[in-house]
Amino acid sequence: MTARFRMSGLDALSYYLGIEVRQGKDELTLGQSAYASKLLERSGMAECKPCVTLMEERLKLTKASTAAKVNATFYWSIVGGLSYLVHTRSNIAFAVGYVSRFMGDPREDH
Template sequence: MRRWGEEELIVGVYMDDLIITRARAEDIDGFKHEMAAHFKMSDLDALSYSLNIEVRQGKQSISLGQRAYVEKLLERGGIAECKPCATPMEERLKLSKHSTIAKVDATCYRSIIGGLCYLTHT
């Protein structure tokens, strides 16, 4: 690994995307220039969104959020307009084998649960 100054660059790789970070912008620019000499690439400038994580960069801080991802999950689940409640189910509900309610799409249900697991781990 080539060193840039006294600190090493941190490069995150996901599929065909690179996220490069370093305290000095000049070092990042030098790394990008060297990579462009070897590979066809485009520079999307400052990171703002990756892997369903919103990135907001200020002069002295970086904040991460997932509001848009949560809103997409709520919309896919059909509960985007619901209001919060202490018990998220109908009280005194009687269940029956002979229900006339349409069956739940298992693939959609699994997808939403997978999204909630991803949200929990990130």
């Protein structure tokens, strides 16, 4: 490619669009730990303890809730951030998809 295009700084890729890239001799590892930490801070959950279960089992959410409304822009921002995190954390895809169903009218869960 260098014969056809003018290029500079072609060191090994280490970070791209919020995705950390670690290159070993025989492997390539992608991660988003820094992005996930920033998302936790923004959502006010940085001090929460991690858990094994991503979502309460048999959780039933409904759009016909009587709970108080939350800031829709903030909710969309957090769910959008979680959607981007799914690129390297496919295990959260179901939970993110479930909460994204409420993007039209998010309600606060009490």
